[in-house]
Amino acid sequence: MEEPQPPAAAHLNSLIEQVADAPAPSRELFAEVWFATTSKQHPDIKGRFALLMEAKAWTEAALLTVACALPEWRVVTKANRGAGEALMLPPDHVGGVPERSSDTVSHPGGAALAILQAMLTAKSGVR
Template identity: 85%
Template sequence: MDHTARFNSLIERVADAPAPSRELFAEVWFATTGKQHPDIKGRFAVLMDAKAWTEAALIAVACALPDWRVVTKASHGAGEGTPSVKAAVVVLTGCQAAICRG
């Protein structure tokens, strides 16, 4: 399976996921971020263990697309619930666009 087909398959699985999961987030991380500093990988792992899905998605976006200058410190406002795993689609779609641009 080529790189684009793998991304498309992962995008579909993320979009169809009924809830966030460590396994799916880890797969997105490894498919999109490349080699990262151990401290960043550790921070990502802690966020996944805490089920801090938005923050984990922001770190993945920041690592996958450094030119986007993503702010990785998120906070929940009053009444905000845990967002869906579909936030990871941003990572995959952005990475796929970057790969296609070459």
């Protein structure tokens, strides 16, 4: 029998599924991920995030979310027509793909969604 997950872990897992199932980025989804993963941010940063969403600059909004949610981590991303891939590298990354890195996430909805999904997966493993 599986142990029940803490609410925060369950919420992150729910968000991972929502992002994985999303056909395209949306303001609602990005805002939900932002509020669930970032701590209290300076008003300028929150304003910048809102402007990026308004401009539908999804990849930049996803990268800003990562910078606030996992500030020491790095993102490796690749975009193709329509699809995108992302990998999160932990702070102590020196070379190669470290053990604590996320799996590479491929998302047919683009690089922004792949970045969010990889970040959520990495954050769910950070304790």
